[in-house]
Amino acid sequence: MSEEAHDVGGAAVAAPPMNRMVVAVLAMGGFFVALYLFSHNLGLGGPIVCGVGDCATVQSSRYATLGPVPVSAIGVLGYVVLLALSFMGLQPKHRESRMIGGLLLVGSLGGGLFSAYLTYLEAFVIQAWCQYCVASAIIIALIFVASIPEVARLRGGS
Amino acid sequence: MSRSDERRKAREQGGSNMTKFYVILGVVAIVGIGAVGYSVTSSALGAAAMEPVEVEGLDDLTLLAEIAQGVTKGDEDAPITIIEFGDYACPGCGGFALSVKPQVELLLVETGKAKFVFYDFPITTIHPTSFLAARTARCAQDQGKFWEYHDALFRNQASWRLEASPIANFLGFGEDVGLDADEFEACVKSDRHADLVTANMRLGYELRVNSTPTIMVGRPGEFLQVPSATFQGIQEAMDKIGSPENAGGAN
Numbered sequence: 001m002s003e004e005a006h007d008v009g010g011a012a013v014a015a016p017p018m019n020r021m022v023v024a025v026l027a028m029g030g031f032f033v034a035l036y037l038f039s040h041n042l043g044l045g046g047p048i049v050c051g052v053g054d055c056a057t058v059q060s061s062r063y064a065t066l067g068p069v070p071v072s073a074i075g076v077l078g079y080v081v082l083l084a085l086s087f088m089g090l091q092p093k094h095r096e097s098r099m100i101g102g103l104l105l106v107g108s109l110g111g112g113l114f115s116a117y118l119t120y121l122e123a124f125v126i127q128a129w130c131q132y133c134v135a136s137a138i139i140i141a142l143i144f145v146a147s148i149p150e151v152a153r154l155r156g157g158s
Numbered sequence: 159m160s161r162s163d164e165r166r167k168a169r170e171q172g173g174s175n176m177t178k179f180y181v182i183l184g185v186v187a188i189v190g191i192g193a194v195g196y197s198v199t200s201s202a203l204g205a206a207a208m209e210p211v212e213v214e215g216l217d218d219l220t221l222l223a224e225i226a227q228g229v230t231k232g233d234e235d236a237p238i239t240i241i242e243f244g245d246y247a248c249p250g251c252g253g254f255a256l257s258v259k260p261q262v263e264l265l266l267v268e269t270g271k272a273k274f275v276f277y278d279f280p281i282t283t284i285h286p287t288s289f290l291a292a293r294t295a296r297c298a299q300d301q302g303k304f305w306e307y308h309d310a311l312f313r314n315q316a317s318w319r320l321e322a323s324p325i326a327n328f329l330g331f332g333e334d335v336g337l338d339a340d341e342f343e344a345c346v347k348s349d350r351h352a353d354l355v356t357a358n359m360r361l362g363y364e365l366r367v368n369s370t371p372t373i374m375v376g377r378p379g380e381f382l383q384v385p386s387a388t389f390q391g392i393q394e395a396m397d398k399i400g401s402p403e404n405a406g407g408a409n
Contacts, residue, residue: 015175016175016176016179018175021175021179021182024179024183025179025182025183025186028183028186028187028190029186029190031190032186032187032189032190032191032193032194035190035194036193036194039194059347061340061344062340090176090179
């Protein structure tokens, strides 16, 4: 997929940035992973079925919530925001938007750091692994990598 | 190629990329909706937690005898052992637990004449939640409250035995008997003890248990199956086992 500019009605319009497409697809996947965990937090799905690891241990630990808010709910919200930002950033009039690029970078970096902290808790504090949490950590890391081209967009500016 | 042709081509290229993007995004969305929807609407309980699991070594009777473990009440050195193979969702077992077991405990176990051993024997074909119930009792055992929880399950049997998803009931019973809620819930919502319950079921089948409650009375190597799960039946079986002509005899 190319990213060359083209005209719409005589005005130059940038091609849809591929990195934002990747972010959108990954955020959609991450959203459902987080939604799955959140549905179990709400008691809609019964015990979490895990092939490996022990999600129940992780999900029932005190680290599974921040105050009254389940961590999975934060994940759902975070992925919705990233999905919305990337989707918006694909629309013709926002394809060169520095603000959306900056928000994507900050959002993915914040999500990645939070996810790294949760992974640390799994490894060293709870000492149990939930593959859905690991999957989410991988997805947010990939989203961050896919957001790096936004740095060039921020520097180039338009 | 003219400038307008290039613009048209670029527009088409951009549109084509967006079309591919929407298709991929749609596929991810459909898969996600399907997976989460299936998780929520299908059996509310994990299959592995509800059913017997594969446990290696159960075909070897010596190994089976080591893996299967009953829970004992009373003096380990009591001369007579009273065994129950029970199903927490079975009304007959509920009746036994509420009316016969207290007499057994008071008159035979607490007096040191016998010890009482409970083995899980969930009949999952007619009681779909009984395997889970047996596991939860073992989770309570992890916290040293097996008998309190065991009794709570039977005492409240009518409230959960027909529920499709009695997990909330089980967690409530755990709270009632003073279990650590987080630890108990983590155990309940996992496959923990599925192997043990499976082994106990297998032991029952090997001993030709085909209904619950099945009561056996005896000592190692010589057990009588009690024809009726009543206190009188148990007392009679104990008399037979204890009588000189049966010592070292009946199996």
